[in-house]
Amino acid sequence: MSEIKKMQDRLSAWLVKHGLIHRSLGFDYQGIETLQIKPKDWHSIAVILYVYGYNYLRSQYVYDVAPSGQLASVYHLTRIEYGVDQPEEVCIKVFASRRNPRISSVFWVWTSVDFQKRESYDMLGNSYDNHPRLKRILMPKSWIRWPLRKDYIAPNFYEI
Template sequence: MNTIDRYEFNIEAQGRLSAWSTRHRFAHRPLGYDYRGVETLQVKAEEWLSVAVAPYVCGFNYLRSQCAYDAAPGGPLVSVYHLTQVQDEADQPEEVCIKIFVPRENPRIPSVYWVWKSSDFQERESFDMLGISHQGHPHLKRILMPESWIGWPLRKDYVVPNFYELQDAYQVA
């Protein structure tokens, strides 16, 4: 059984968002806290869009960043969402981190563009560099690499081409 399918843990040991999600039966797995004390949760890709509403309802109204990385050669790819609760005159706004692990073959995650518009370019970069397809994204296409580029440059198993000619740049008149 997948560890995220079954939840047996102490609610007092959970962070605020994890406890709220547990009470409202949103599937997730608490991953603890990072070095700054930011609560980190894991969510299944197929449940991400419905679960994404939970942090928004809890006041995490700002998507500070979305990034992705290759966990290990041949292993899963990870999409990471850093959410912040923006309030008037808040010195230390509350933050939460959500991680979504997907297989490297056909990696798909629902886009949260319709929840946080700031995910637009960030999800496109994850697609361009790692090949993670954000389903439902209105503009999902390469943003950094040329449309003709083959492969995903930030994957650990990416084979760098021997050359990428820019013929026009080296023409002598």
């Protein structure tokens, strides 16, 4: 078993030991474990992961699972410690319903997520509770619907 896989197994086992409900979705091609967290549990688990040492949010994005399916909010977290050659990484997926895609914001845990969450809101309509400045940043304020959803139908307009 590789050293990376051992570290990731340690995180999953640690979460289970402390009664934190999650589901393992396996490992990616780099050996990074992907965990699924329920939307109602995400904020408290995010705080716990931060305290546990996952102090760097590398990226956050949302994708549409299927035209009538859920929206997945994905977080890539890294545990950076001084003097460690191989930092621990984990990928967290939080699935939200298409009709009401509300997830707790982790802005107050990792403030670097600010513009990434704004883009997720603007393009796919995910709403983040307790985000201080959630608003459209790419589309005009008058734009209706969410252009990166798989069921989006482009409006009939022509540029001059």
